[in-house]
Amino acid sequence: xxxxxxxxxxxxxxxxxxxxxxxxxxxxxxxxxxxxxxxxxxxxxxxxxxxxxxxxxxxxxxxxxxxxxxxxxxxxxxxxxxxxxxxxxxxxxxxxxxxxxxx
Numbered sequence: 001x002x003x004x005x006x007x008x009x010x011x012x013x014x015x016x017x018x019x020x021x022x023x024x025x026x027x028x029x030x031x032x033x034x035x036x037x038x039x040x041x042x043x044x045x046x047x048x049x050x051x052x053x054x055x056x057x058x059x060x061x062x063x064x065x066x067x068x069x070x071x072x073x074x075x076x077x078x079x080x081x082x083x084x085x086x087x088x089x090x091x092x093x094x095x096x097x098x099x100x101x102x103x
Contacts, residue, residue, distance in 0.1 A: 010046055018040065
């Protein structure tokens with residue numbers, strides 16, 4: 001029970017630290033996104049290891065493979081969406097020419 005409370009406090013501290021980094025002026029402005037990403041990765045690590053009990057042990061191989069597959073799917077959807085939006089933006093007609101066609 002004590003371990004769960006410590007881990008919950010750790011997750012809460014990382015959440016508060018993320019909000020603090022986003023609203024504070026104590027961090028150099030271009031470094032704020034980096035700080036938020038670092039806190040997010042740390043919080044994901046806390047959740048994965050301590051709450052979901054995902055480790056690299058031999059008995060957790062299926063859990064690790066499922067996690068890696070899920071990350072692959074999210075990565076493919078994200079990169080595919082960015083790729084499609086970039087090509088759509090490049091192939092769009094310029095706005096003055098589009099407005100002329102509508103008249």
